[in-house]
Amino acid sequence: MTSYIYPKFGYRRSREQAEGIVKRHPIVVVGAGPIGLTAALDCAARGQPVVVLDDNDTVSIGSRAVCYAKRPLEIWDRLGCAAPMVERGVSWNVGKVFFQDELSYQFDLLPEADHQWPAMINLQQYHLEEMLVAKCRANPLIELRWKHRLLSLKQAADHATLAVETPDGIFTMEAQWVIACDGANSDVRKMVGAEFTGQFFQDRFLIADVAMKADFPTERWFWFDPPFHPGQSVLLHRQAGNIWRIDFQLGWDANPEEEKRPERVIPRIRAMLGEDTEFALEWVSIYQFACRRIDNFRQGRVLFAGDAAHQVSPFGARGANTGVQDIDNLAWKLAMVLRGEASEALLDSYHEERAYAADDNILNSTRATDFITPKTKPSRYFRDAVLELARHHGFARPLVNSGRLSTPTPYVTSALNTPDHGAVPGGLRPGTNAADAPITMDGKPGWFLHCLGDGFTVVAFGKVSDKTEIAVGPFTAKLILVGRDIEDPTGVLAQRYGASPGTTYLFRPDQYVAARWSGFDEAKITDAALRASGHDTADRTELAA
């Protein structure tokens, strides 16, 4: 039973299949989950037509990803769909950690003031996908093709050929570029023969969506070794519309088919919620997880994103959150290559930057997993010692790891960065995503991230130039002056960017800092913008030196 009515999006035969013509598309996305739909929206936002193929015709079953962090919300805001997600979702700040029958400690995420979006929201994946689908359908550059199953993919030097099966049979289409967002069991990954390696964890989890009108507060509750589920861990999260998500650790010996049966699940939930709590089971699933990633995010004409490129343990909500950031990194690069403003080499930086981020996420989620499910007796003693000490002593609380809040990984080593040189401001290093701040424009309050353009943007503090844009070889960068185009009435912007008069930042189209200087210098800006878009700047640098 379920209180959510799953939409049917409806299959339509495409014109190219009806007419039997092989059409070459600039971008084909495989998979209409949160990552594939975000890919379509971001490529379209950058002026590129996109075709999305999905073998199904509805949204994901069950709540699945659940938690969405601030950076993905900022990205979805850039794509015009964050507000309904936050409105529909549940925001939470307080987390409680229980050990056996006692509260070990509680924390408050206390969202940093002066940001537009909360640190985290909880929202069932089906709601999120439905919102993304609606947004895609309203975009004339996006074509969603349901009941289109990819059968094979062959690569040529400048395109890929895709055999696709629909209810009307099999047809062939071509793509200059393919974005593979078809999940952890990606067929595309198998078709290109990419390696996908890492660590499997010998553990299983039961996840359930439960409808109840309970008086539990809107908090994240995590139990280690609770009386109602001895020796294991349990997580309780509130979602939209009185639906609660519960994750039970089962251990490696559990029989997945047996554990999924309602007559096994319901007594577990009753033991947890108490005899008097009325609830209804909406969805149950069992999963075993792994931490692994693809050897290269770019395989010729195919670019992998989301779970198709990397799988992490669920602790810390790093799956969908990382996948959305893959797209944020990829879409502008792909659009520049398609427009002829950058060479294909720029796409190799997609692997460089996002594999670096994936490794960071895998490291963080593996650490949480090792804390939650100790692998040896001595490591369990340490884990329990941390939880016991945390009850009484502040020092032990930072050691408790029930999953760390997902935050963006700075691309500190990226070849697209122009390293700091000489006197630099404080604030944000190259490779870091832009910090938001309240600003005013034309006397009206707004947010800094909204001012950053679709392309490269230069932001300088003070009236350092008369221009509104800077020519950079094949493209232009928008120039925003604080004190001319926008104002910083609270001083939060200057503080977050360590700015004094003359401080200049260059932002990439994905709102990451490419370079920064203590003064405004057009030649340096041009050089850094070329480097950040994958152009060979070695000659220029030598001349400058």
Add this chain to the structure above:
Amino acid sequence: MMLNLSPNIADPDDFYAELINNQRDLDEEQALRMNARLILLLANHIGDREVLKEAIGCARTAGG
């Protein structure tokens, strides 16, 4: 080396006796759990990551 490996405890016999006496009435599991807590308390008191790294390495190889 940052880790102090020279004698640093004023009354070594007294310290050792205190450690052992505090585990005399514990079974093995209780004692191992106490050791885990003790390591965490002392590690936090030291705090310095370099010293802790050296101590972990030193303990793992029995100092050899």
